[in-house]
Amino acid sequence: MSTLFKKGLFLTNERKIQEFYQHFQTYDEGFEYGSQLPEWFLRNWSKSKRWLLALLETNIPEIKAHRSAKDNSATLMQALLDIVEKETDKQRPNYGLLLLWASLSNAAPIAFWTLAFVLSHPDVHRAILEGMSSVFGTAGKDKIKVSEDDLKKLLLIKWCILEAIRLRAPGVITRKVVKPVKILNYTVPSGDLLMLSPFWLHRNPKYFPEPDSFKPERWKKANLEKHAFLDCFMAFGGGKFQCPGRWFALLEIQICIILILYKYDCRLLDPLPKQSCLHLVGVPQPEGQCQIEYKQRV
Ligand code: HEM
Numbered sequence: 001m002s003t004l005f006k007k008g009l010f011l012t013n014e015r016k017i018q019e020f021y022q023h024f025q026t027y028d029e030g031f032e033y034g035s036q037l038p039e040w041f042l043r044n045w046s047k048s049k050r051w052l053l054a055l056l057e058t059n060i061p062e063i064k065a066h067r068s069a070k071d072n073s074a075t076l077m078q079a080l081l082d083i084v085e086k087e088t089d090k091q092r093p094n095y096g097l098l099l100l101w102a103s104l105s106n107a108a109p110i111a112f113w114t115l116a117f118v119l120s121h122p123d124v125h126r127a128i129l130e131g132m133s134s135v136f137g138t139a140g141k142d143k144i145k146v147s148e149d150d151l152k153k154l155l156l157i158k159w160c161i162l163e164a165i166r167l168r169a170p171g172v173i174t175r176k177v178v179k180p181v182k183i184l185n186y187t188v189p190s191g192d193l194l195m196l197s198p199f200w201l202h203r204n205p206k207y208f209p210e211p212d213s214f215k216p217e218r219w220k221k222a223n224l225e226k227h228a229f230l231d232c233f234m235a236f237g238g239g240k241f242q243c244p245g246r247w248f249a250l251l252e253i254q255i256c257i258i259l260i261l262y263k264y265d266c267r268l269l270d271p272l273p274k275q276s277c278l279h280l281v282g283v284p285q286p287e288g289q290c291q292i293e294y295k296q297r298v
Helices: 014-034 043-065 076-083 089-105 107-119 122-136 148-153 155-167 216-221 246-263
Strands: 173-176 181-183 186-188 193-196 264-268 292-296
Touching (some): 014 043, 043 076, 043 089, 076 089, 107 122, 107 155, 107 246, 107 264, 107 292, 122 148, 122 155, 122 246, 148 246, 155 216, 155 246, 246 264
Antiparallel strands (some): 173 193, 181 186, 264 292
16 A cells, blocks of 8 residues: 555554554455445445545645655556546545555465465475575564565475465456457347356366466466466456556565565464355455464564
8 A cells, every 4th residue: 555555644543544544444354345336325334435545635735745765666556647637636646545445355365375375385385485585584573675686596486376366266257348349149238237247258168277286386387577478367457447556566565575574484273275256346355264373473
């Protein structure tokens, strides 16, 4: 959030963090229905949405004015506000809320899923720890800085994240048809909803052999240097509306996983959970609880 909006903007004290967390959780849980139904059907959701919008609204002037002290660069939120400059002031907090939701609700569960998949595959876990100690030395209490070069040496972590995304991709991506489109012999009329399921596409053995297995090494074939995923990998959507935060997401999750595994000795206390089928939009949550034990390395 500091990178996307402005450092220290929202989370100033413990009470505020708690309040933010509760409203964001309510907003996230009801998003799928709240974004489609009239708001008075979901009173709590609507209340949390208004709280988050008010928070963004108060902060818009500061978000707009802020420049990075280091190199005077703009944040992603500023770039977004510049693009929508012509829109009325009233809509600006809504763009902020879209960015807030899109950046947290998928990346945070994928960080969890990656960790859970890695911890439930001892060979992969061991290989990652070996790679990390060859880059950062013996894992432990020291503070580390993760450079771009370090990330290139730790490709297995990136493959694990992509494999976790493949297996826990959003259930559906929808598009409202604005002009009639011809697909094979069918014409889809305007106003209809087209839906594509990355979740099921990623389970097609024609494109992903042994589709239900966690196999990070399948990503060896992807030309990630050239920013290309594997064919038929659709977790971020496709075409001109695909997720603009996809490379940022991979970067932040990589750093998050490195820091956790460097600092803590982790193990799963529960079996790897299945994905919950409750929500189809966005990355699924785990079905039931999954505890992770972590001990600080000494
Ligand atoms: C693993 C994490 C993520 C996944 C799986 C994901 C997936 C998606 C998907 C499926 C869409 C809809 C694309 C479409 O409609 O065709 C989307 C849209 C979007 N994502 Fe992400 N996303 C992730 C992380 C992020 C992050 C970290 C950011 C911000 C930095 C972000 C910003 C956005 C925005 C702003 C949109 C709306 C784009 C639009 O409507 O044109 N996402 N994302």
